[in-house]
Every structure is written in structure tokens, then in C-alpha cells.
Amino acid sequence: MSDVQRMRHGSSIGLPVTRRDGHDKVTGQARFAADNHPTGMLYAVLATSRIARGRVAFLDVAAARAHVGVVEVMVPGNRPALAIHPDDKSVPFSFKMDLLQDDRVRYAGQSIAVVIAETLEAATEGAALLAPRYAAEAVEVTLDAPGAFVPETVGVGAPAEQRHGDVEAGLDHAAHRIETTYETPLQFHNAMEPHGIVAAWDGDALSIDMPTQGLALTQMRIAAFFGIRMEDIHIRSPFIGGGFGSKLLAGPQVLGILAAKLVGRPVKLVLTRAQMYGPVTHRSATRQSLRLGAAADGQLTAIDHHVRTATSRHDDFLEPSGGISHSLYASPAIATTADAVRLDTGTPGFMRGPGEASGSIALESAMDEMAAACGIDPLEFRLRNYAEVEPITGKPFSSKALRDCYAQGATTFGWAGRPLAPRQMRDADGLLVGWGLGTAIFPAMMFQAEARAVLRRDGTGLVEAGIHDMGQGAWTAFAQIAADSLGLDIDQVEFRGGRSDLPNAGIAGGSGHTATAGGAIHAAGGQAIARLTELAVADPRSPLFGAGNVGVVARDGRLVRWDDESRGETYGDILARAGLDMVEGQGSAAADQATAEQYSLHAHGAVFAEVKVDPELGQVRVTRLVGAFAAGRIINPRMVRSQYYGGMIWGLSFALHEHAAMDVRTGRVMNADLAEYRVPVNADVPSVEAILVEEEDPHVNALGIKGVGEIGITGTAGAIANAVWHATGVRVRKFPIALEAFSGA
Amino acid sequence: MNRFEYIRPRSVAEAVAAAAIPGSAYLAAGTNLLDLMKIGVARPGRLIDLNHLPGLDAIETLPGGAVRIGAQVRNAELAHDPEFARRFPAVAEALLSGASAQLRNAATVGGNLMQRTRCAWFQDTASACNRREPGTGCDALGGENRMHAVLGWSEHCIATHPSDFCVPLVALDAVVEIEGAGGRRDIPLADFHLLPGTTPERESVLAPGELVIAVRLPAEAAGFAAHARYAKLRERTSYAFAVVSAAAGLRIANGRIVEARLALGGVAAKPWRAEAAEASLAGAAPDADAFRRAAEIAMAEAKPSGDNAFKIELARRIAIRALTQAAAGTPDRLPALPASSFASNAGAPNMGGLHV
Amino acid sequence: MSMSVTLTVNRVPHTVQLDDPRVTLLDLLRERLDLTGTKKGCDRGQCGACTILLDGRRVNSCLALAISHDGAEIQTIEGLAEGGALHPVQAAFIAHDAFQCGFCTPGQIMSAIGLIDEGQAGEDPERVREGMSGNLCRCGAYRGITEAVIEATRSMAEDAQEKAA
Structure with a gap:
């Protein structure tokens, strides 16, 4: 019997429980990192470089120090020593950092000094008074920079080149061929909460309030930097004001820890919004060339997907945009290749759907272009190329309800009757109307996590795991899993998370947190119940004595016989008789290599978009978005819907809005704010709908969960781009879609 | 932000006297000035707070029908004043298409006139900018300058004035009341902002220490109320500056345009009154041909200052849009999305919530 | 230079000695009155996270100088739930x-x-x-x-x- 079937009666799993942190969040009581204020705290403010390459030649430290309230200025010369160099990458998942190791500047926005003062106002002005002078060098910041190289890997260790079948032969024999190039822009995460920290030293012990998507990884890196034990670092991260991948690893907040060490007092350091465009990673620009071949009947004969991307001059992270082409559409021949250039920018990193998001908009656009070339409806075209097995590996999918996603999405959206040709529909006001489709896909990943569960004599439970809530609903979903695992009502379980002194729950990333940490919690609760069961079935005074072979189930705070639920007793009675205050279980979860080798593990979805376009002015509005997603077991449909909405709005932003405009002469982002780096506002989202398509997956992991955090951005961006084409007849291949595209139309 | 001396005058006369000291700046809401101080673009040594001055916050109808708007009247207050909105609907529409509700609740009429350009190089103190620092050059030239000026620019500066409010105001012959050490003077809004020429640092005709105390609209400006619209093209549905915008007012009798007003926003360092285009419309039928001709005339002198040739065509089209909408008649109630391409409620989708 | 500002915050009067005229209402609430429910997302009036009611009207508290609002009435997120009942x-x-x-x-x-x-x-x-x-x-x-x-x-x-x- 798989664990999937073991969800208990009375469990809240699958129910739309409201957020357990909701009350704190709507009353202002939820304390985010920067809301803390220990006694004696000082304020630290970063001074950041305005050049992208060269040296800091002079800082007017005297002027900064002379400003009323300034306590200290930290520069390379007086920065406390670190046990390892900031470029040391021996800790897993490390990237090189800029922690005032020298006077070199590697990108605009790099930290070059920290001013520490009694007030925020004084520290801010102190940083301005440093008025740096630089020895600047020429910069390269575009995808056309010289020295393109072919990397061995992209993303996290994925082969940069993958081939299946003979792409050239497939193209040669195709009845229809398209060859197109798509460009995606430089993007920054821009979580609403800027990166911040409150750091306080007590001897060699360090206390930190800091939002992090990876408590243990962060703790490990900080321990390495300061040469102290992990257990002497206590990180509190109960609420993360949005992360999207930018808060996975120890960031520039380490400078706050150094500042606290330098002045011997607690320090708060919070990045300004402008500083969120430098040292906190980003999604690099891409230029993706796709060649598709199709037979006369619309069957794909080849997919060739080449990605040009960029990393920093000093470190490596390559947006793995080609990966999307491995698993989505059936084709006898697939090739994905990559090359890259090195730029004078910060190092790119994990930004919501790293690779999948940027790859999806290119592949979905190309599929749409091919559907049009074949004269086939875009949905029908995708169905004709439906992958029954993972195209590049031939592995079966552990589950795949994509057909249901297409069908339910199309019905809800009203796709039937869509004219094949573009520029056929107008609304009552004369606005052009277009409908587009994109397929969503995201791998179901597992990392590693541990958890601890306790049943107490008073009948309540305690579950602990260092989980991370960045808005996905971790506080709620994990409490639901915890209560289920212990056979208790959710209000009977105390759930602890968001701290580094709890079992290591891995990372909130890769859309794998619920599956991984949830699996660990499930296992821990299961073990606690198993131990309790052992006590009961071995005890002649228990009504469950001897029931071990029949099976015992936990339900509503009682253990009962599987075959006769009237026979059972409460947890408290069992523990009391055994003279125990509690019984404890430990659990862990991790990726199962055998499963991953046997199956392709992915969530899927179909996104339908309606756009309206002003025929004269070119302004675009996405008037409807309908996404239908199948992602295995749904722990909490209310929170899952919100994840899909959020992902789809990111897709909207990708297609139409956000991009960082870099001055190629200086390497500075010229819209490093929230006015001109445009993310969607409420009025940009008149209607968004998410359908939860039923899917049971007995293989993917113990709980049958696939991730939902990132899949929504895939499919959506392409669906919108395709809808814009359908509305206007103009195929825009450079994103975000800009007004210029239509001014000649 | 630099430390400054904070001065709270009790009268306009006290304020003007205080501002005579070099390095002084007036503080109205601060929605633009404080922002510029935070990014180091403005570093005034003294702030003279206008928020406690009596007599600057009234909307008065003067004998004869002109309206006088105190400089400290908040944008939202003016836009939602029923009598004002009825008489000057394009002004209300422009106000409500700008910024956000929060900013409109704070930002003042005087401050709106005085707001600085949104040019990224002006805002970036590490870049050369003749407007911010005379003689340093203009890094916007040769940058990604798709949003910059196409009219009235010079090689010294290609910035635009970002105001929505000023666009219908200039079309309607608004007059600015100014108080200074030398007394009070009036100046037409059309002459208030200066084109860059060789001195882009001079953004308006205000002499140092002079203060805008009110804006007046003449009684005749209300004569366009039946046919007055503001149209604004932006890169998200709300909370964005104009790429281009236009205010149009028409007086129509017997199927002919008796008098037309047209001004453009987002195209120059000042709100751009298109008088020759207006003249071309006088006596014409309010139809597409006339509007197209007027738009051509309005943009006849335009030239790109960089990657922004597309703005010239878009400016023509937004002028046609505003004129067309004005001809169709001012709606009884401002649309849900003021000045937007998506303003109509016709065919507006239901909110998704109905499906849950 | 020290200035005194009196503000009514969530119906409670506060008199604050301001040693610095640069303090915004947002930073006053967050850093000096421990009312950290109001958030700083951009500090430039571009995101709305710092929205409060100032004399009954919603404004961005990041773009308002505390010193300029002597006598003002302010409502923040902390002042909404009355007697534990949510607004x-x-x-x-x-x-x-x-x-x-x-x-x-x-x-x-x-x-x-x-x-x-x-x-x-x-x-x-x-x-x-x-x-x-x-x-x-x-x-x-x-x-x-x-x-x-x-x-x-x-x-x-x-x-x-x-x-x-």
C-alpha cells in the first residue's frame, strides 16, 4: 500500500484551511527580520559601487565619520577577518561574494563600504558622504560581449548539450520548418521585502534575524566565514517577505554580521530598493534560437534549441533555458545546446523558474509559430505532439494529467471557435482581441529534510522542522501534514518552524519544499505513531493488545483497530499506562534515485490567455488568464491556487512588463527602482483563474506531491505572447513586448 | 539625505522671506522633493515647509467664473471636487490618471507644476546631466532613451516633463500665480516651464525664492466641458508615467468645431500646447480627417532624440484619440480607468471570483 | 537642534523629541515608536507598502517628513483590530x-x-x-x-x- 492512500479520516489534508499566519499578517504582528530592534542596536547602510569594473580609488571616510551620529565606517582596511575568503566555494551551493575583501569592483551595485551609525538617517547620509572616486575600466554587459564559451554544465550541473535522435535529418525531412530567435531580458527578483538582517554577537555566538529560504545552508556558510560552529549561530526567519530564489543563500547581509562584530553592538542592515539590483542575484538575459521541423500532419520532426546566456566575469551560473525542450513535446530528434559570455555584472542565480521560465516563453512561442505554419489550431497542434513518454529519455512519466489540463482549461476559457488567423477579433470598443495558449511544465524535485514529531501525554502533538514560509503557505500546509501524520486535529498540534535550531528541513526552492519537508514531517509523525502503537499492542491491558498483525490506525487522537474502530484508546491513556510523558518520532525525506531513474517526474499545466490590444496605441492588457494544472496531491487548494495565480502573474510580467535597462556604457541598471522596473499592478490583472486538475501520483514521493510554486510562470508568458500575436498579427520575439512593436502596425 | 534646517513659516510673506537665503527649497507634500533628496539629486540646506501656511488650500470660483486653485490643494481633493470636475473634466481625468491614490492624496497642485523630470540619468548622480549639474554633459544622449523628448529638446538635454495635470491645464490657458520678494505676478502656464536650450538647469521662469501660490483657470476654459478628454498611453494599466498623452477640448456647434484646444504630454520638457493644430480645427467638422491633420501639424516639428522615433507616431495617435474621444462627448462619470485605452466598461470581464 | 512633534497614533498621543528633521513618518513609526507593522518596500513612493492613514487619508508614509506633520492623526495596521476583533x-x-x-x-x-x-x-x-x-x-x-x-x-x-x- 502506498503512503498516498494512508491519508487519514478527519485529516485536513486537501482542505482549503485559511492561513495559520493570517492573523499575524493582517494585524501587523508578523515580525519580519527588519522589524527587530535589540537593545543597543545600531544601523548599518551599504555604500555601493557606481562603476561596474575597476577599483575604488578613494573613499572620503573622514567626511562620513564626521557626520553626526556616525559610529564607524567599515572598509577593506578595518573589516574584521574572515576564516575563509569570500570567494571560497567549499560550502555546497556557494557563490563568490563581495565582503570588502579588497578594492576591486566586479559589478555595479557591489558593496564597497558599510557605514554604521546611531540612526538610520545618519548611516544613510554617511554612506552618501563617502563620495567614492574610482579607477574605472571598460565594461562588457551585453550578450554580444566577446569571448563566448561553451560551458560543460548549465543550471545546477545539467549537461549543457543534450541530444536525442538526428536533428538535422529531422529538419531536412520536415514539411514545415521554422527558425526563430527570441530574446529575454535581464530581470531582478524584487521581493517586496528587501534583504535585511539584524545581527547580534554574544562572544562567539551569533544571533540573527534574517529572511532565508535555506536556514541550514545559510548557517553553514556563515559558520565557515566566521570560523564558528553551526550550532552557535541562531537564525530566526519566521516570515520571508518574498524570496523567489533571491534569499536561498547567505547574501550581502553577511556584511551586517561583520559590522556587528566591528562595533561590538547589534546591527541592523537593510538593503535599499536600488541595492536589490546588485548583489542579490538575478535572471540573466538570454537569446534563444529555435529550429523546429514538422511533417505535413503537424507531427514534430525535430526541436533544436540553442541558448546564449551570460554569467558574471568571476563566477558561474548559467540560466538553463534549454531544459524545457527535453520533456515537453514528442519529437524524434531533440538537441539543446548552450554558450555563454562573461559580463561585468553580479552573478546570476535562481530566479523563479530558473531556465524553465525563460525557456518556456521561447519554446511556446516557437510552437505557436509552427502551429500557424502548419495551419493547425495551437491546442490541436500540441495534442498531436503530446509526449506519452519523456521525449529525450524515453522514460515514462510518474503521472501526467496534461490532457485533462488542456481539456478543462479549454472548456473554462471557451477556446473552441477560436479563429485560426490573427487579427480577427474585436471587442465592443474596437480593441483587438487575441487568444493564446502555452503548456506549463516543471520538474518535481526533492531535496533533503528532517523533522521531529512528539506525542504528549495530554493528547497534543508537537512537530518541529526548520521550514521556511515565504508566502507559499508553509505554516499552514506543514501543520496540516503534521496533524495528519499524528492523527490529530490541526489545533491539537504545536508546529515549530522558521528557525535554525530545529531539524534541518532543507530549502524552500525548486518548488520542492512541501514534498521534501512534508515527507520528513509525515515520516516523523508516522514513527511517533508507530512507537505508540508498539506500546499499545504489546500491553495486555490495552484494547489494542495483540492487534499488531491486524493493523492499527491513528485517528482523532486515538489508536483504533483497523478492522474494528470501536476498539481503541486515546494516546494519553497509552502513554499514561506506559508511564511516559511523550513518545517521539524522527523522519527524513530525500530524492529517491531509483524513482528518478525509472520515471520522469514533472507537474504539467495548460494556460489560456486573452489579451486586448489598443489597435492604434499598442497598449496591451491581459483580460483573462485561465490555467489548469496537475501537480499530484494538493495539500491545501486555497494556498495552491494562490501559488498558481502568483506564478501566472509572474508570467504576465515576463511577457509584458519587467526588464532591467542597463546602460551598456557603464553597466549600471538605470531603472533600479519599482517605478520604472515595472511589475504588474492590480489593474493589470482583471481576471485570473486556476483549475486544480486531479492527479494521483503513486511514484513521485511518499505524499504524492509535486511542486506548485514555479510552474505557473511557465506556459503563461508564452500564452500571452501568442495571444498578442493572435490579436495583432505581429509576432514579437523580444521580451517584454514593447509598444514599439505595434507603432508601425 | 543631507541634514537641513527646517523652517515653518506662518505666512506666505514669511515663507518668501525665508527662501531668500540661498540653498533654500520649499517643501509641499514632498512626494517629489523628498524622493530626490533620498537619491541625492536634491540637497537643499533649508526646507521651508508650506504645509502649515494659511490660505493656500482653497478651490474658489472667482466673480466671472474663473477658478482659483490654491497651490496646497491636494491632487485628489481637486479631482474629486464635484464642481471642478464638472467644469474641467479633462483636468480631473488627467489628475486621476497620474501616480497612485496615495500620492494623489498627498501631492499638491503647486508641487505638480514643480516636479522634476523622471529621466534616469538625471536621477543617477553618477551620470552626466546638464540639468542637474550644468556643464557636465548629457548621458541620456546615446543611452536607452526611448522615453525622451521629441519636441523642443536640445543637445544639452532631452528630458521630458512628467506631469499629467499640466497637460490639460496648458490647453485651457491656465495662469500661474507667483509670489516673490518683489511681489506677486501672474504668468501663463504655457510660459512657465522652459525648454532646455543651452540652460536646461533653468526649468521654469521662477526666480530664486519665488513661490507658486495658485493656479487659475479662466471662465472660458469651462466652455469645453461637454467635449474634454485626456488620453494617456502607458506601459502598465495604472501607476505609470505617460509614454505620450494628450488633452483635448472642443467647442462644437452645428456640427462644426468652433474652437479646439490640444496639448501633449511626455513629448517635451514642458507640457506642449499645439496651437497651430488647434487653429487647423477651427471651423472643421469633428471627424477623423480633421483630427489626423491636426495631429500631423502638432508633430510637424518633432524629431527623435534617440531610440524614440516611435514616440512621434504615438504622439500623433494619442492626439487623434483625445480629439476623437472629446468629440464623442465627455462621459457623465469618469471611467474606471481614467485616460486609459481600457477605460470602457463595455465587455469588461467579470472578476475571476465569480467562478470559485 | 531638537524639535518636538506631537502625533496621535492609533488614538494614542505621542510627543516625540526629534533630534533630526530628516526622519520620515515611516521611519518614525518603525524605528522610534516600535510600530513595525508598516513596511518599507522601496522608500520612494513606488510600492505602497508603507501606506498609512494620515488625517484620515491614505498616503505613503515614506514620503512624509515627521516634522512637517506636527499635530497629525495617524492610523496604522496595529490600530485596526478593536478589542481583538478584526476589522x-x-x-x-x-x-x-x-x-x-x-x-x-x-x-x-x-x-x-x-x-x-x-x-x-x-x-x-x-x-x-x-x-x-x-x-x-x-x-x-x-x-x-x-x-x-x-x-x-x-x-x-x-x-x-x-x-x-
């Missing part, structure tokens, strides 16, 4: 899952209260969306926000009618 907007935000990470939420809620009080939007979703567009939500909770504001508008109008009756 209708707060309750509607939970019911409609109108937030994810929660960082923009105090600003959204204060903005919603301002919007409802302005009376311009009513229950028209398009006017609500436009009226709430000064509050960015990077998590993308806009649908829930719009639904919550409409529901709260309705329930507050009903409550007002009941009280009047």
Missing part, C-alpha cells in the same frame, strides 16, 4: 487569501480602508483594481485583494445600515 477588511483578507508573504499586506489593508472611505469605487471590481494599483504585490495576490476589498465594502455598508436602522 472587516482584515477578516476579508484572510478569507480571500489576499496575501502570500504578507509583507505588502499592512499597506494593502490601509490602502483598502482609505479606498472604501473615499467612496469612489464601491463594489465595481475595475474601480477597486484601479484604486488599489498604488500597492504592489510581488506574490501576485491581486485577485484575492480585489475580492476582499469588495466583500469588505459590502459588509461595512451593511453594518452601517444596521447601525443607522
Whole structure:
């Protein structure tokens, strides 16, 4: 019997429980990192470089120090020593950092000094008074920079080149061929909460309030930097004001820890919004060339997907945009290749759907272009190329309800009757109307996590795991899993998370947190119940004595016989008789290599978009978005819907809005704010709908969960781009879609 | 932000006297000035707070029908004043298409006139900018300058004035009341902002220490109320500056345009009154041909200052849009999305919530 | 140079000695009065996270100098729930899952209260969306926000009618 079937009666799993942190969040009581204020705290403010390459030649430290309230200025010369160099990458998942190791500047926005003062106002002005002078060098910041190289890997260790079948032969024999190039822009995460920290030293012990998507990884890196034990670092991260991948690893907040060490007092350091465009990673620009071949009947004969991307001059992270082409559409021949250039920018990193998001908009656009070339409806075209097995590996999918996603999405959206040709529909006001489709896909990943569960004599439970809530609903979903695992009502379980002194729950990333940490919690609760069961079935005074072979189930705070639920007793009675205050279980979860080798593990979805376009002015509005997603077991449909909405709005932003405009002469982002780096506002989202398509997956992991955090951005961006084409007849291949595209139309 | 001396005058006369000291700046809401101080673009040594001055916050109808708007009247207050909105609907529409509700609740009429350009190089103190620092050059030239000026620019500066409010105001012959050490003077809004020429640092005709105390609209400006619209093209549905915008007012009798007003926003360092285009419309039928001709005339002198040739065509089209909408008649109630391409409620989708 | 500012915050009068005229209302609330519910997302009036009611009107507290608002009445997120009972907007935000990470939420809620009080939007979703567009939500909770504001508008109008009756 798989664990999937073991969800208990009375469990809240699958129910739309409201957020357990909701009350704190709507009353202002939820304390985010920067809301803390220990006694004696000082304020630290970063001074950041305005050049992208060269040296800091002079800082007017005297002027900064002379400003009323300034306590200290930290520069390379007086920065406390670190046990390892900031470029040391021996800790897993490390990237090189800029922690005032020298006077070199590697990108605009790099930290070059920290001013520490009694007030925020004084520290801010102190940083301005440093008025740096630089020895600047020429910069390269575009995808056309010289020295393109072919990397061995992209993303996290994925082969940069993958081939299946003979792409050239497939193209040669195709009845229809398209060859197109798509460009995606430089993007920054821009979580609403800027990166911040409150750091306080007590001897060699360090206390930190800091939002992090990876408590243990962060703790490990900080321990390495300061040469102290992990257990002497206590990180509190109960609420993360949005992360999207930018808060996975120890960031520039380490400078706050150094500042606290330098002045011997607690320090708060919070990045300004402008500083969120430098040292906190980003999604690099891409230029993706796709060649598709199709037979006369619309069957794909080849997919060739080449990605040009960029990393920093000093470190490596390559947006793995080609990966999307491995698993989505059936084709006898697939090739994905990559090359890259090195730029004078910060190092790119994990930004919501790293690779999948940027790859999806290119592949979905190309599929749409091919559907049009074949004269086939875009949905029908995708169905004709439906992958029954993972195209590049031939592995079966552990589950795949994509057909249901297409069908339910199309019905809800009203796709039937869509004219094949573009520029056929107008609304009552004369606005052009277009409908587009994109397929969503995201791998179901597992990392590693541990958890601890306790049943107490008073009948309540305690579950602990260092989980991370960045808005996905971790506080709620994990409490639901915890209560289920212990056979208790959710209000009977105390759930602890968001701290580094709890079992290591891995990372909130890769859309794998619920599956991984949830699996660990499930296992821990299961073990606690198993131990309790052992006590009961071995005890002649228990009504469950001897029931071990029949099976015992936990339900509503009682253990009962599987075959006769009237026979059972409460947890408290069992523990009391055994003279125990509690019984404890430990659990862990991790990726199962055998499963991953046997199956392709992915969530899927179909996104339908309606756009309206002003025929004269070119302004675009996405008037409807309908996404239908199948992602295995749904722990909490209310929170899952919100994840899909959020992902789809990111897709909207990708297609139409956000991009960082870099001055190629200086390497500075010229819209490093929230006015001109445009993310969607409420009025940009008149209607968004998410359908939860039923899917049971007995293989993917113990709980049958696939991730939902990132899949929504895939499919959506392409669906919108395709809808814009359908509305206007103009195929825009450079994103975000800009007004210029239509001014000649 | 630099430390400054904070001065709270009790009268306009006290304020003007205080501002005579070099390095002084007036503080109205601060929605633009404080922002510029935070990014180091403005570093005034003294702030003279206008928020406690009596007599600057009234909307008065003067004998004869002109309206006088105190400089400290908040944008939202003016836009939602029923009598004002009825008489000057394009002004209300422009106000409500700008910024956000929060900013409109704070930002003042005087401050709106005085707001600085949104040019990224002006805002970036590490870049050369003749407007911010005379003689340093203009890094916007040769940058990604798709949003910059196409009219009235010079090689010294290609910035635009970002105001929505000023666009219908200039079309309607608004007059600015100014108080200074030398007394009070009036100046037409059309002459208030200066084109860059060789001195882009001079953004308006205000002499140092002079203060805008009110804006007046003449009684005749209300004569366009039946046919007055503001149209604004932006890169998200709300909370964005104009790429281009236009205010149009028409007086129509017997199927002919008796008098037309047209001004453009987002195209120059000042709100751009298109008088020759207006003249071309006088006596014409309010139809597409006339509007197209007027738009051509309005943009006849335009030239790109960089990657922004597309703005010239878009400016023509937004002028046609505003004129067309004005001809169709001012709606009884401002649309849900003021000045937007998506303003109509016709065919507006239901909110998704109905499906849950 | 020290200046004294008197503010009524959530119905409680505060007299603050300001040693520095640069302090914004936002930083005063957060760093000097320990009212950290109001958030700083951009500090430039571009995101709305810092929205408070200032003399009854919603404004960005990051772009207001404390010294300039002597005598003002301020309401923040901490002052909404009376006697532990949530304000209708707060309750509607939970019911409609109108937030994810929660960082923009105090600003959204204060903005919603301002919007409802302005009376311009009513229950028209398009006017609500436009009226709430000064509050960015990077998590993308806009649908829930719009639904919550409409529901709260309705329930507050009903409550007002009941009280009047």
C-alpha cells in the first residue's frame, strides 16, 4: 500500500484551511527580520559601487565619520577577518561574494563600504558622504560581449548539450520548418521585502534575524566565514517577505554580521530598493534560437534549441533555458545546446523558474509559430505532439494529467471557435482581441529534510522542522501534514518552524519544499505513531493488545483497530499506562534515485490567455488568464491556487512588463527602482483563474506531491505572447513586448 | 539625505522671506522633493515647509467664473471636487490618471507644476546631466532613451516633463500665480516651464525664492466641458508615467468645431500646447480627417532624440484619440480607468471570483 | 537642534523629541515608536507598502517628513483590530487569501480602508483594481485583494445600515 492512500479520516489534508499566519499578517504582528530592534542596536547602510569594473580609488571616510551620529565606517582596511575568503566555494551551493575583501569592483551595485551609525538617517547620509572616486575600466554587459564559451554544465550541473535522435535529418525531412530567435531580458527578483538582517554577537555566538529560504545552508556558510560552529549561530526567519530564489543563500547581509562584530553592538542592515539590483542575484538575459521541423500532419520532426546566456566575469551560473525542450513535446530528434559570455555584472542565480521560465516563453512561442505554419489550431497542434513518454529519455512519466489540463482549461476559457488567423477579433470598443495558449511544465524535485514529531501525554502533538514560509503557505500546509501524520486535529498540534535550531528541513526552492519537508514531517509523525502503537499492542491491558498483525490506525487522537474502530484508546491513556510523558518520532525525506531513474517526474499545466490590444496605441492588457494544472496531491487548494495565480502573474510580467535597462556604457541598471522596473499592478490583472486538475501520483514521493510554486510562470508568458500575436498579427520575439512593436502596425 | 534646517513659516510673506537665503527649497507634500533628496539629486540646506501656511488650500470660483486653485490643494481633493470636475473634466481625468491614490492624496497642485523630470540619468548622480549639474554633459544622449523628448529638446538635454495635470491645464490657458520678494505676478502656464536650450538647469521662469501660490483657470476654459478628454498611453494599466498623452477640448456647434484646444504630454520638457493644430480645427467638422491633420501639424516639428522615433507616431495617435474621444462627448462619470485605452466598461470581464 | 512633534497614533498621543528633521513618518513609526507593522518596500513612493492613514487619508508614509506633520492623526495596521476583533477588511483578507508573504499586506489593508472611505469605487471590481494599483504585490495576490476589498465594502455598508436602522 502506498503512503498516498494512508491519508487519514478527519485529516485536513486537501482542505482549503485559511492561513495559520493570517492573523499575524493582517494585524501587523508578523515580525519580519527588519522589524527587530535589540537593545543597543545600531544601523548599518551599504555604500555601493557606481562603476561596474575597476577599483575604488578613494573613499572620503573622514567626511562620513564626521557626520553626526556616525559610529564607524567599515572598509577593506578595518573589516574584521574572515576564516575563509569570500570567494571560497567549499560550502555546497556557494557563490563568490563581495565582503570588502579588497578594492576591486566586479559589478555595479557591489558593496564597497558599510557605514554604521546611531540612526538610520545618519548611516544613510554617511554612506552618501563617502563620495567614492574610482579607477574605472571598460565594461562588457551585453550578450554580444566577446569571448563566448561553451560551458560543460548549465543550471545546477545539467549537461549543457543534450541530444536525442538526428536533428538535422529531422529538419531536412520536415514539411514545415521554422527558425526563430527570441530574446529575454535581464530581470531582478524584487521581493517586496528587501534583504535585511539584524545581527547580534554574544562572544562567539551569533544571533540573527534574517529572511532565508535555506536556514541550514545559510548557517553553514556563515559558520565557515566566521570560523564558528553551526550550532552557535541562531537564525530566526519566521516570515520571508518574498524570496523567489533571491534569499536561498547567505547574501550581502553577511556584511551586517561583520559590522556587528566591528562595533561590538547589534546591527541592523537593510538593503535599499536600488541595492536589490546588485548583489542579490538575478535572471540573466538570454537569446534563444529555435529550429523546429514538422511533417505535413503537424507531427514534430525535430526541436533544436540553442541558448546564449551570460554569467558574471568571476563566477558561474548559467540560466538553463534549454531544459524545457527535453520533456515537453514528442519529437524524434531533440538537441539543446548552450554558450555563454562573461559580463561585468553580479552573478546570476535562481530566479523563479530558473531556465524553465525563460525557456518556456521561447519554446511556446516557437510552437505557436509552427502551429500557424502548419495551419493547425495551437491546442490541436500540441495534442498531436503530446509526449506519452519523456521525449529525450524515453522514460515514462510518474503521472501526467496534461490532457485533462488542456481539456478543462479549454472548456473554462471557451477556446473552441477560436479563429485560426490573427487579427480577427474585436471587442465592443474596437480593441483587438487575441487568444493564446502555452503548456506549463516543471520538474518535481526533492531535496533533503528532517523533522521531529512528539506525542504528549495530554493528547497534543508537537512537530518541529526548520521550514521556511515565504508566502507559499508553509505554516499552514506543514501543520496540516503534521496533524495528519499524528492523527490529530490541526489545533491539537504545536508546529515549530522558521528557525535554525530545529531539524534541518532543507530549502524552500525548486518548488520542492512541501514534498521534501512534508515527507520528513509525515515520516516523523508516522514513527511517533508507530512507537505508540508498539506500546499499545504489546500491553495486555490495552484494547489494542495483540492487534499488531491486524493493523492499527491513528485517528482523532486515538489508536483504533483497523478492522474494528470501536476498539481503541486515546494516546494519553497509552502513554499514561506506559508511564511516559511523550513518545517521539524522527523522519527524513530525500530524492529517491531509483524513482528518478525509472520515471520522469514533472507537474504539467495548460494556460489560456486573452489579451486586448489598443489597435492604434499598442497598449496591451491581459483580460483573462485561465490555467489548469496537475501537480499530484494538493495539500491545501486555497494556498495552491494562490501559488498558481502568483506564478501566472509572474508570467504576465515576463511577457509584458519587467526588464532591467542597463546602460551598456557603464553597466549600471538605470531603472533600479519599482517605478520604472515595472511589475504588474492590480489593474493589470482583471481576471485570473486556476483549475486544480486531479492527479494521483503513486511514484513521485511518499505524499504524492509535486511542486506548485514555479510552474505557473511557465506556459503563461508564452500564452500571452501568442495571444498578442493572435490579436495583432505581429509576432514579437523580444521580451517584454514593447509598444514599439505595434507603432508601425 | 543631507541634514537641513527646517523652517515653518506662518505666512506666505514669511515663507518668501525665508527662501531668500540661498540653498533654500520649499517643501509641499514632498512626494517629489523628498524622493530626490533620498537619491541625492536634491540637497537643499533649508526646507521651508508650506504645509502649515494659511490660505493656500482653497478651490474658489472667482466673480466671472474663473477658478482659483490654491497651490496646497491636494491632487485628489481637486479631482474629486464635484464642481471642478464638472467644469474641467479633462483636468480631473488627467489628475486621476497620474501616480497612485496615495500620492494623489498627498501631492499638491503647486508641487505638480514643480516636479522634476523622471529621466534616469538625471536621477543617477553618477551620470552626466546638464540639468542637474550644468556643464557636465548629457548621458541620456546615446543611452536607452526611448522615453525622451521629441519636441523642443536640445543637445544639452532631452528630458521630458512628467506631469499629467499640466497637460490639460496648458490647453485651457491656465495662469500661474507667483509670489516673490518683489511681489506677486501672474504668468501663463504655457510660459512657465522652459525648454532646455543651452540652460536646461533653468526649468521654469521662477526666480530664486519665488513661490507658486495658485493656479487659475479662466471662465472660458469651462466652455469645453461637454467635449474634454485626456488620453494617456502607458506601459502598465495604472501607476505609470505617460509614454505620450494628450488633452483635448472642443467647442462644437452645428456640427462644426468652433474652437479646439490640444496639448501633449511626455513629448517635451514642458507640457506642449499645439496651437497651430488647434487653429487647423477651427471651423472643421469633428471627424477623423480633421483630427489626423491636426495631429500631423502638432508633430510637424518633432524629431527623435534617440531610440524614440516611435514616440512621434504615438504622439500623433494619442492626439487623434483625445480629439476623437472629446468629440464623442465627455462621459457623465469618469471611467474606471481614467485616460486609459481600457477605460470602457463595455465587455469588461467579470472578476475571476465569480467562478470559485 | 531638537524639535518636538506631537502625533496621535492609533488614538494614542505621542510627543516625540526629534533630534533630526530628516526622519520620515515611516521611519518614525518603525524605528522610534516600535510600530513595525508598516513596511518599507522601496522608500520612494513606488510600492505602497508603507501606506498609512494620515488625517484620515491614505498616503505613503515614506514620503512624509515627521516634522512637517506636527499635530497629525495617524492610523496604522496595529490600530485596526478593536478589542481583538478584526476589522472587516482584515477578516476579508484572510478569507480571500489576499496575501502570500504578507509583507505588502499592512499597506494593502490601509490602502483598502482609505479606498472604501473615499467612496469612489464601491463594489465595481475595475474601480477597486484601479484604486488599489498604488500597492504592489510581488506574490501576485491581486485577485484575492480585489475580492476582499469588495466583500469588505459590502459588509461595512451593511453594518452601517444596521447601525443607522
